[in-house]
Amino acid sequence: MQENYVVIMAGGSGTRLWPKSRIKKPKQLYALINSDSMIKNTVDRLLPIVSKNNIYIATNTLQAKEISRELPKFKKNLIIEPYIRNTAPCIGLAAVMMKEKDAPVAFLPSDHYIGRPKQFQRTLKKAFEIARKDYLVLIGTRPTDADTGLGYIKSGKEISRGVYKVDKFIEKPDLANAKKFLASGIYFWNGGMFIGKAALILDLFKKHAPKIYSHLKKISDNPHALKEEYEKMENISFDYAVAEKAANIAVVPGDFAWSDIGNWGKLLEILANKNQENVVIGCEHYGVDTTGSLIHGTERLVATVGLKDIIVVDTPDVVLVCNKNRAQEVRTIVKKIKEQGKEKYL
Amino acid sequence: MQENYVVIMAGGSGTRLWPKSRIKKPKQLYALINSDSMIKNTVDRLLPIVSKNNIYIATNTLQAKEISRELPKFKKNLIIEPYIRNTAPCIGLAAVMMKEKDAPVAFLPSDHYIGRPKQFQRTLKKAFEIARKDYLVLIGTRPTDADTGLGYIKSGKEISRGVYKVDKFIEKPDLANAKKFLASGIYFWNGGMFIGKAALILDLFKKHAPKIYSHLKKISDNPHALKEEYEKMENISFDYAVAEKAANIAVVPGDFAWSDIGNWGKLLEILANKNQENVVIGCEHYGVDTTGSLIHGTERLVATVGLKDIIVVDTPDVVLVCNKNRAQEVRTIVKKIKEQGKEKYL
Numbered sequence A, B: 001m002q003e004n005y006v007v008i009m010a011g012g013s014g015t016r017l018w019p020k021s022r023i024k025k026p027k028q029l030y031a032l033i034n035s036d037s038m039i040k041n042t043v044d045r046l047l048p049i050v051s052k053n054n055i056y057i058a059t060n061t062l063q064a065k066e067i068s069r070e071l072p073k074f075k076k077n078l079i080i081e082p083y084i085r086n087t088a089p090c091i092g093l094a095a096v097m098m099k100e101k102d103a104p105v106a107f108l109p110s111d112h113y114i115g116r117p118k119q120f121q122r123t124l125k126k127a128f129e130i131a132r133k134d135y136l137v138l139i140g141t142r143p144t145d146a147d148t149g150l151g152y153i154k155s156g157k158e159i160s161r162g163v164y165k166v167d168k169f170i171e172k173p174d175l176a177n178a179k180k181f182l183a184s185g186i187y188f189w190n191g192g193m194f195i196g197k198a199a200l201i202l203d204l205f206k207k208h209a210p211k212i213y214s215h216l217k218k219i220s221d222n223p224h225a226l227k228e229e230y231e232k233m234e235n236i237s238f239d240y241a242v243a244e245k246a247a248n249i250a251v252v253p254g255d256f257a258w259s260d261i262g263n264w265g266k267l268l269e270i271l272a273n274k275n276q277e278n279v280v281i282g283c284e285h286y287g288v289d290t291t292g293s294l295i296h297g298t299e300r301l302v303a304t305v306g307l308k309d310i311i312v313v314d315t316p317d318v319v320l321v322c323n324k325n326r327a328q329e330v331r332t333i334v335k336k337i338k339e340q341g342k343e344k345y346l
Helices: A037-046 A064-070 A074-075 A089-098 A117-132 A174-186 A198-208 A210-221 A222-234 A265-270 A324-339 B038-045 B064-070 B073-077 B088-095 B117-132 B173-182 B198-208 B210-222 B223-232 B238-243 B264-272 B326-340
Strands: A007-011 A055-060 A078-081 A104-109 A136-141 A152-160 A163-170 A189-195 A249-254 A278-279 A284-293 A294-296 A301-308 A309-316 A318-323 B007-010 B055-060 B078-081 B105-111 B136-141 B152-160 B163-170 B187-197 B250-252 B278-282 B286-291 B295-296 B301-308 B308-315 B317-324
Touching: A007 A037, A007 A089, A007 A117, A007 B007, A037 A055, A037 A064, A037 A117, A055 A064, A055 A074, A064 A074, A064 A078, A078 A089, A089 A104, A089 A198, A089 A210, A089 A222, A104 A117, A117 A136, A117 A249, A136 A152, A136 A198, A136 B038, A152 A174, A174 B163, A174 B286, A198 A210, A210 A222, A265 A278, A265 A294, A265 A309, A265 A324, A284 B326, A301 A309, A301 B326, A309 A324, A309 B238, A318 B308, A324 B286, A324 B301, A324 B308, B007 B038, B007 B088, B038 B055, B038 B064, B038 B105, B038 B117, B055 B073, B055 B088, B055 B210, B064 B073, B064 B078, B064 B088, B064 B286, B073 B078, B088 B105, B088 B198, B088 B210, B088 B223, B088 B238, B105 B117, B117 B187, B117 B250, B117 B278, B117 B286, B136 B152, B136 B198, B152 B173, B152 B250, B173 B187, B173 B301, B187 B198, B187 B238, B198 B238, B264 B278, B264 B295, B264 B308, B264 B326, B286 B295, B286 B317, B301 B308, B308 B326
Parallel strands: A007 A055, A007 A104, A055 A078, A136 A249, A278 A294, A284 A301, A294 A309, A301 B317, A318 B301, B007 B055, B007 B105, B055 B078, B136 B250, B278 B295, B286 B301, B295 B308
Antiparallel strands: A104 A189, A136 A189, A152 A163, A152 A189, A163 A249, A309 A318, B105 B187, B136 B187, B152 B163, B152 B187, B163 B250, B308 B317
């Protein structure tokens, strides 16, 4: 069996599922879909195709403890970022640490939902194959609706069966374009899953993000410089810094019921597939005439009367009540809290 | 100054403001309108016209401790019912304990809102005067809308200036009748405020509720029989058991901005008069596009997005989210909880 590696990127401090997801305990550490945490689901989905020792978890100092507690068997495979940065520094650092290995590395999010793991595994295997031929490979997911909140990848020429050159990247389109993309069959959602050999990735940094590369080089030459150099790196995504500028990128499309669970409304959509009634997680719920709602609680009882399409998230120190169709505006609340210096709630 | 007495009936176990109001700590013990508890407001409203020593508080064994804590100066004036019963046994017991006094006693709820205390005091003084002439007197409040959730008193002949004979009692009318009552000017809301001498009240029990009277008589003859006899008394209101059957009842109408705060929606109406925006009590609230809502919390932060006319009540062990116009259905939740044996939440 040929060697493949995975780096699960688990250093995000996402607040889109606030108030459940917090800076010190972001959504990958919660059981949102089933009784296991999102990151546990992510690992379990990889183990059938990647050996345990080859799975690394990139996180940061704030979250490392919680990650170790959640995945004790991966304690030795933690890559600890000294500061919270976006995916470019994270992928760069991991590439530095794996620079000796002449094998593909998949950089994967830790907190995404994948409804059909077998299809995902098949897609990832194909991506590893292509990456072995010195491509930077993206996994694209076939759109199931005209989502205007996601980035898209336009596929071009077929390179080999079911693998395409990336023609271009499109950030969050308007609805008209999103509808066109959905109908076309050649646009895919960009879920931020990158596969490539470490050396290739470092080359791409050198070419397209020379400033970040200079910091990576210093870390590579002197591991003790990690903290100092990591702090200086730009807080930018790998898409922006590298992938969108690079030539010779391939996309392997998959159809594995994917969602980034970008807000509470999306979580409700995923879970409501299984249950057209209300979705109740983590608490007792007594409802009168309550429909299409998500009740996500902890130890408290949640009671509802006369509600439709409402999301209630009850945590030890915050209660969120949100119209399902406005779930993306939770970030406005988070912004307000930040502005008023109430970081204890974030 | 002629002697007058008051018995504040504070033994209710109302669940209409659940989950804030609980069996062991019902709504009279909470600060709902201002920074003082409802019962503290009730006492303060009486002190200008009734001497402190003449104010008694009827409660039950479950709540006596909390009442003493809230009103330490009235510890010696507690009337403790050994079981939770409706107003007939409560008024009967208090009448037994005051049977020697030839002075009017006002039996008043502990948890009602009165927006214009001066008008209320004027009305109560007039009621005391009439009761001194051996009438059973009710205070009626002038309706301000066609409420179908309240009982009404139809006034008859004028006995003296601004005092009328009670023509009849009407329990919760339909909307058409409620509208007629509102327009007529001769119907008043029955707020459960009764004024009469103890001897007269005991006479009325003897005549109209002989079974209850027989228990009261035994308690009167032998105070040690209280527990045994009180338990046997019917759980019935004074209205049903006595007032509605009695002749020679007077009503003194008042116009003092009264509400029984019968549900969360009513509390919102009272408080929203002062503030057309959301009403936030007891907690921090961050809202995005939230209007006409009541946020009643404790120590937790409450965040809301895209809500209109919603009531959020956050307590240490229960969160209620309720459409303002469905607030009366909170009792359905309470019923469900009871049925499922989850009394810890009541």
